[in-house]
Amino acid sequence: MPFLNPAPTPTPDSEPFWQAANCGELLIKHCEGCGQAHWYPRPNCPFCASDRTVWRKASGRGTIQSHCHLRRVADPYVLAYVTLEEGPTMMTNIIDCDPDSLKIGDPVTVSFIPSADPDQRVPVFTVQV
Amino acid sequence: MFRTPLAYIVGAYEHPLRDAPETSVAQLHAEVALGALADAGLSKDDVDGFFCGPDAPGTGPLSLADYMNLNLRHVDTTNTSGSSYLIHVAHAVQAIAAGKCNVALITLAGRPRQQGKGKGSLKRADDPNQPDFQWEHPFGLQILGAYGMVAERHRHLYGTTAEQMGWVKVAASHHAQHNPHAMLRKVVTVEDVVTSPLVAGPLHRLDCCVVTDGGGALVVARPEIARSLKRPLVAVIGCGEAPMGQAGGYAEITNTAAQRSGAAAFAEAGITPADIQYASLYDSFTITAMLQIEDLGFCEKGQVGRFVMDGNLISGVGKLPFNTDGGGLCNNHPVNRGGMTKALEAVRQLRGEAHPAVQVPNCRLALANAIGGQLGVRHASSTLILERE
Numbered sequence: 399m400p401f402l403n404p405a406p407t408p409t410p411d412s413e414p415f416w417q418a419a420n421c422g423e424l425l426i427k428h429c430e431g432c433g434q435a436h437w438y439p440r441p442n443c444p445f446c447a448s449d450r451t452v453w454r455k456a457s458g459r460g461t462i463q464s465h466c467h468l469r470r471v472a473d474p475y476v477l478a479y480v481t482l483e484e485g486p487t488m489m490t491n492i493i494d495c496d497p498d499s500l501k502i503g504d505p506v507t508v509s510f511i512p513s514a515d516p517d518q519r520v521p522v523f524t525v526q527v
Numbered sequence: 528m529f530r531t532p533l534a535y536i537v538g539a540y541e542h543p544l545r546d547a548p549e550t551s552v553a554q555l556h557a558e559v560a561l562g563a564l565a566d567a568g569l570s571k572d573d574v575d576g577f578f579c580g581p582d583a584p585g586t587g588p589l590s591l592a593d594y595m596n597l598n599l600r601h602v603d604t605t606n607t608s609g610s611s612y613l614i615h616v617a618h619a620v621q622a623i624a625a626g627k628c629n630v631a632l633i634t635l636a637g638r639p640r641q642q643g644k645g646k647g648s649l650k651r652a653d654d655p656n657q658p659d660f661q662w663e664h665p666f667g668l669q670i671l672g673a674y675g676m677v678a679e680r681h682r683h684l685y686g687t688t689a690e691q692m693g694w695v696k697v698a699a700s701h702h703a704q705h706n707p708h709a710m711l712r713k714v715v716t717v718e719d720v721v722t723s724p725l726v727a728g729p730l731h732r733l734d735c736c737v738v739t740d741g742g743g744a745l746v747v748a749r750p751e752i753a754r755s756l757k758r759p760l761v762a763v764i765g766c767g768e769a770p771m772g773q774a775g776g777y778a779e780i781t782n783t784a785a786q787r788s789g790a791a792a793f794a795e796a797g798i799t800p801a802d803i804q805y806a807s808l809y810d811s812f813t814i815t816a817m818l819q820i821e822d823l824g825f826c827e828k829g830q831v832g833r834f835v836m837d838g839n840l841i842s843g844v845g846k847l848p849f850n851t852d853g854g855g856l857c858n859n860h861p862v863n864r865g866g867m868t869k870a871l872e873a874v875r876q877l878r879g880e881a882h883p884a885v886q887v888p889n890c891r892l893a894l895a896n897a898i899g900g901q902l903g904v905r906h907a908s909s910t911l912i913l914e915r916e
């Protein structure tokens with residue numbers, strides 16, 4: 399049985415992210431105060447503290463910063479950090495892969511799969527071929 | 528000498544049990560407290576400051592202070608997970624220097640091995656109000672995954688091998704064979720480590736620490752009291768604490784907060800890593816201890832794989848004797864919080880009370896470091912530098 403992602407528990411300020419995820423869009427927060435993108439999303443920029451943070455659609459492309467195959471659990475899975483083209487690194491999973499052949503730096507693309515809540519999708523990544 | 532110690536560690540005690548089905552969590556706290564006070568030659572009525580972490584059952588210090596009937600004028604429940612207890616030592620020194628207490632008691636105890644039987648102590652928090660929770664929990668974040676990613680990236684950046692990580696466990700096992708209380712006393716080889724089952728990323732089963740019940744306690748006292756006691760004087764001469772997170776999505780996960788906690792402690796002590804004769808390093812995994820060796824300045828960043836080879840961490844063999852009690856990898860990791868036992872073995876070394884087979888000759892300067900939380904995610908490092916007078 400494949401690993402079933404636990405459902406996220408959205409907060410009021412993260413609703414747009416999780417709604418977009420259900421429409422196949424990866425949103426990240428950009429700051430109009432300092433120009434930086436950050437992860438995870440917050441109403442106030444973690445760099446300059448400005449509240450002028452806006453959601454922008456990310457390209458959905460990135461590279462593996464690191465990965466870990468959790469082998470000794472009932473449903474093994476790959477935990478990973480992916481560095482997005484826009485700059486920041488997010489925690490996620492790499493799916494549909496041979497875990498032993500994954501390499502740091504591999505290019506990956508986002509995809510959205512159902513979580514334990516069948517009405518909520520979560521962003522995971524596949525290796526680009 | 529320009530440094531004047533503000534306080535001394537006068538009592539230290541490690542619970543002998545590693546599996547405690549017959550003793551309550553509160554009683555384990557009481558037993559380690561009384562053990563450390565007896566070691567110091569003090570009584571519970573001398574204690575006026577109490578420091579504990581969330582392994583203490585009840586609201587902060589309230590239940591345990593009541594259970595032991597302590598008469599307190601200072602309490603502190605700083606929680607940075609496994610590194611809390613070294614921070615408690617630092618905060619006890621500060622409180623004593625500020626005149627807030629004279630004798631500080633620090634306890635850690637619990638019984639995670641009994642959790643399966645519904646009698647456990649500390650449950651991992653699953654708090655959806657934790658701001659990072661919704662961005663990590665859905666992807667199955669767990670301790671093994673975090674440390675596995677850190678180890679994998681260190682391998683990628685610096686060529687660190689499974690065999691090199693294995694040397695850390697080998698050194699710990701060489702020390703644990705002499706500790707009658709150690710959970711695992713069998714000496715292992717690099718071959719044993721790298722042929723044990725892979726559990727997460729590049730981490731093998733023997734790269735992981737033990738899970739134990741029990742605990743430990745420390746007593747810190749002001750100089751006049753310390754000098755009135757009959758025990759060797761162990762001064763706290765340098766302290767550092769530092770938390771580290773994901774830096775808004777731009778963290779390098781092979782860096783640890785030990786870079787900052789170590790630098791602060793060495794600056795306060797006025798010494799350098801080359802002066803340290805013995806190091807207690809938190810070894811939740813082999814890679815955890817390795818990153819501290821780099822980040823505390825015992826070797827160049829990225830060079831720890833070569834540094835730990837050929838027994839360089841084995842007392843009497845290598846340049847940096849570490850975890851001579853067997854560490855968390857072989858001896859004890861009570862409540863999954865390893866900071867306390869790091870201080871305990873450093874105190875034994877400085878007093879000359881380590882097992883003769885692992886005692887560092889004329890040990891005068893020692894370091895204890897702990898990493899609490901999850902490397903690569905959010906953690907805090909705490910560093911203590913201790914001197915035998």
Ligand SMILES: [Zn+2]
Pocket residue numbers: 429430431432433434443444445446447448
């Ligand atoms: Zn900003």
